[in-house]
Amino acid sequence: MYKKFYKLREYPFNITSDPSFFFSSARHMDAFSHLIYGIEQRKGIIVITGEIGTGKTTLCRALLNRLDKKTKTAFVLNPNFSELQLMQMIIKDLGIVFKEQSKFNLISTLNEFLIKESARGHNVALIIDEAQNLKPTQLEQVRLLSNLETEKQKLLQIILVGQPELMEKLKLPSLRQLNQRIAVRFHMLPLERNETKDYILHRLKVAGANGQLNFTSPALEAIFAHSGGTPRLINVICDRALLAGYAAETFTIDEKIIQQCVEEIL
Ligand SMILES: Nc1ncnc2c1ncn2[C@@H]1O[C@H](COP(=O)(O)OP(=O)(O)OP(=O)(O)O)[C@@H](O)[C@H]1O
Ligand SMILES: [Mg+2]
Structure with missing residues (x-):
């Protein structure tokens, strides 16, 4: 669904253990x-x-x-x-x-x-x-x-x-x-704060995201706060956030979107 909207080659936040997305934290x-x-x-x-x-x-x-x-x-x-x-x-x-x-x-x-x-x-x-x-x-x-x-x-x-x-x-x-x-x-152990941000950006890049799609700094911060740096939780939140972003037709994923998603899923 949102893959086309964001011009992605693949879904960036699948919860399978695909090694092509491996992030070397x-x-x-x-x-x-x-x-x-x-x-x-x-x-x-x-x-x-x-x-x-x-x-x-x-x-x-x-x-x-x-x-x-x-x-x-x-x-x-x-x-x-x-x-x-x-x-x-x-x-x-x-x-x-x-x-x-x-x-x-x-x-x-x-x-x-x-x-x-x-x-x-x-x-x-x-x-x-x-x-x-x-x-x-x-x-x-x-x-x-x-x-x-x-x-x-x-x-x-x-x-x-x-x-x-x-x-x-x-x-x-x-x-x-x-x-x-x-x-x-x-x-x-789970990822640290900075690693969590790099992890998200890494997965987006592997999936073919161009510069248009953007997670704001407060959004990235909120993802870390709610996931505790656990990759599977990060993926669940980010996947949902992209879906919400697509529904709202926006290329900017902000803290508000993350908060809403977290309330729905966690
Ligand atoms: N280093 C990493 N690089 C990229 N993605 C990762 C990394 N570590 C975890 N993930 C992602 O996090 C999710 C959960 O990872 P995984 O299934 O390997 O966890 P697990 O520790 O085996 O969990 P469980 O205890 O339930 O078996 C997967 O979607 C995976 O893609
Ligand atoms: Mg496992």
């Missing part, structure tokens, strides 16, 4: 460095936590996009899996050809793959998103996978990504073995 880049360090240094288990909507899934997708061919990856988005299904998902995602096999055989197939890749100087990473929903038995299974190693190094780097409850879960006495093995931890 200091926080996101810091998280990124932790991930790359953990994978390249073969640290075993890496945990990334962050409040709802701070950009964890987006970060994972950006990571998958940016890793070179020397790193093979498997990305598990839905944590509702059985032990067998987890193995099948990993093996399929890594592009390993396999026949229907028992769990035991799948583990040795994976192990052979990891040893071969390691000999070629390649890294292999498994990313599990929404890890706060994993049951303790599933987390224990993840620990067992991290045992795939040579005398010198971990063969599979496992990245657990989830909301802050994940940290609480990892403190359970039954999971202390796993907790002790976490070599890299990073907690994502």
